Amino acid sequence: MPAAGPRVAFVYPNAYSVGMASLGYQAALQCMRRAGLAAERFFSYSAPVSWDSLAPAGRFDVLAFSIAFELDWLNILRFLRDAGIPLLARERGERDPIVLAGGVCVAMNRAPAWPFLDAFVHGEAEALAPALARALRAGERRRGAMLERLAGLAHVETTAHAAFDAESTESAALPDPPPWAWIESLDDAPCVSSVATPESEFGDMALLDLGRGCPNHCTFCWIGHNAPPYRPSSLERIERMADLALPLSDRLGLVSSAVGAHPEIDEICRRLLKRGARLSYSSLRIEETTATMLEALAQSGQKSLTIAPEAGSARLRRLLGKPFGDDAVLDIVDRALSLGMASFKLYFMTGLPTETEDESDEIARLVEKVRLRMVSAGKKSGAMGSISVNLGLFTPKPGTPLPRLANALDFAARARRLKRIERLLRRIPNTRIAASSPPLSGAQSILSLGGSETSRFLFDALDGSGGWRGAFQRWIRTRPDTRL
Numbered sequence: 309m310p311a312a313g314p315r316v317a318f319v320y321p322n323a324y325s326v327g328m329a330s331l332g333y334q335a336a337l338q339c340m341r342r343a344g345l346a347a348e349r350f351f352s353y354s355a356p357v358s359w360d361s362l363a364p365a366g367r368f369d370v371l372a373f374s375i376a377f378e379l380d381w382l383n384i385l386r387f388l389r390d391a392g393i394p395l396l397a398r399e400r401g402e403r404d405p406i407v408l409a410g411g412v413c414v415a416m417n418r419a420p421a422w423p424f425l426d427a428f429v430h431g432e433a434e435a436l437a438p439a440l441a442r443a444l445r446a447g448e449r450r451r452g453a454m455l456e457r458l459a460g461l462a463h464v465e466t467t468a469h470a471a472f473d474a475e476s477t478e479s480a481a482l483p484d485p486p487p488w489a490w491i492e493s494l495d496d497a498p499c500v501s502s503v504a505t506p507e508s509e510f511g512d513m514a515l516l517d518l519g520r521g522c523p524n525h526c527t528f529c530w531i532g533h534n535a536p537p538y539r540p541s542s543l544e545r546i547e548r549m550a551d552l553a554l555p556l557s558d559r560l561g562l563v564s565s566a567v568g569a570h571p572e573i574d575e576i577c578r579r580l581l582k583r584g585a586r587l588s589y590s591s592l593r594i595e596e597t598t599a600t601m602l603e604a605l606a607q608s609g610q611k612s613l614t615i616a617p618e619a620g621s622a623r624l625r626r627l628l629g630k631p632f633g634d635d636a637v638l639d640i641v642d643r644a645l646s647l648g649m650a651s652f653k654l655y656f657m658t659g660l661p662t663e664t665e666d667e668s669d670e671i672a673r674l675v676e677k678v679r680l681r682m683v684s685a686g687k688k689s690g691a692m693g694s695i696s697v698n699l700g701l702f703t704p705k706p707g708t709p710l711p712r713l714a715n716a717l718d719f720a721a722r723a724r725r726l727k728r729i730e731r732l733l734r735r736i737p738n739t740r741i742a743a744s745s746p747p748l749s750g751a752q753s754i755l756s757l758g759g760s761e762t763s764r765f766l767f768d769a770l771d772g773s774g775g776w777r778g779a780f781q782r783w784i785r786t787r788p789d790t791r792l
């Protein structure tokens with residue numbers, strides 16, 4: 309790691325276990341270091357000191373946050389406060405670090421954080437890091453001088469000491485963001501874990517990038533409508549990344565928005581298995597899951613399968629851009645059971661536009677059908693697994709088609725529907741349920757769709773009573789027409 313030049317505190321605004329399970333965070337760290345920046349790891353929920361040198365965050369020249377989840381904006385504010393750095397950009401002086409952020413939340417909606425950040429960076433780390441490093445290292449190592457040089461870059465926007473009034477209800481228009489920087493060819497950009505640690509959410513699995521973007525266009529998903537074009541990784545790049553990953557761990561996690569969409573996924577599975585890897589996938593789209601992919605999981609010793617039927621009815625799934633019926637869900641369950649995978653994790657959403665109560669109840673009916681398949685297979689094999697259901701409340705994303713459809717239910721009615729399905733699911737034996745918290749889903753929607761006025765919402769969640777829940781209740785009480 310270079311000793312001279314500006315020091316960068318690279319912060320994942322969530323726990324160490326979550327940050328180290330993010331290939332995006334790990335890869336961006338490597339990009340900065342390759343570009344010559346002295347970047348060190350920081351995480352939330354622990355003292356704001358470096359995991360690499362124990363140096364406090366306030367001693368660094370730049371605090372760079374990588375943000376992938378809306379609710380983590382609050383962790384950025386907490387981190388700044390714990391590190392003794394003024395929360396508002398306009399209150400920082402020459403002795404304070406530059407505070408900047410990049411990542412998918414910056415692309416989706418950076419408005420909530422506008423007054424708290426000195427700069428936003430727009431693009432993939434591989435495309436941004438060299439120019440950022442040059443600008444930071446090119447001259448005086450003073451905050452003002454470095455910010456000026458950053459402001460001259462095509463994919464960086466500085467907030468120029470944005471105004472903030474905690475009492476005001478006005479929303480100021482923000483400038484259009486600069487274009488998103490992305491790399492056309494992934495071939496010279498290996499993107500693979502550099503650390504595989506049992507303390508990560510994925511255990512000691514090494515992660516490997518299978519491609520960027522997504523060829524699908526699910527109507528609720530930001531990536532499918534706004535991310536740069538789909539770029540699948542070449543077989544050669546995957547082999548080279550496996551060379552780097554396998555010495556860390558024989559457990560490889562293939563990371564992509566849609567693993568099964570890779571045109572050579574079967575060959576990738578075969579080659580990696582041949583090299584002694586045990587495979588997992590970051591996501592499985594039911595209709596894109598090949599027989600080879602499932603067999604590779606079974607050969608890798610996987611005993612459970614995670615799938616996302618998303619909605620209870622085939623009509624709603626078509627509306628979401630996932631055109632498959634219950635038969636496709638049950639077919640993949642049967643295939644997995646026949647390969648020895650006994651447990652299932654199922655992801656669903658409710659509160660979707662146009663969803664009827666009967667359609668939401670179909671979630672419970674589908675889970676019961678899955679359970680009956682498991683019981684029948686268990687009688688033959690003598691092994692009975694369990695079901696985990698992750699039940700979310702739909703949170704609209706900007707730049708996606710689905711939220712444009714009217715939702716006949718207001719937010720409170722959607723929250724009641726979530727509770728109703730949760731109750732139905734709890735009656736199904738051998739089934740664990742993790743349901744969204746409606747106030748947190750509501751907070752996520754406010755941050756996802758709101759304008760610059762939502763910086764006051766963040767501020768209230770930080771300082772007001774009751775955290776997110778309290779801030780959400782106060783927000784909808786005073787702004788009942790908020791879009792959720």
Ligand code: SF4
Nearest residue numbers: 522524526529532565
């Ligand atoms: S497959 Fe996944 S990443 Fe791609 S558009 Fe659908 S939900 Fe989004």
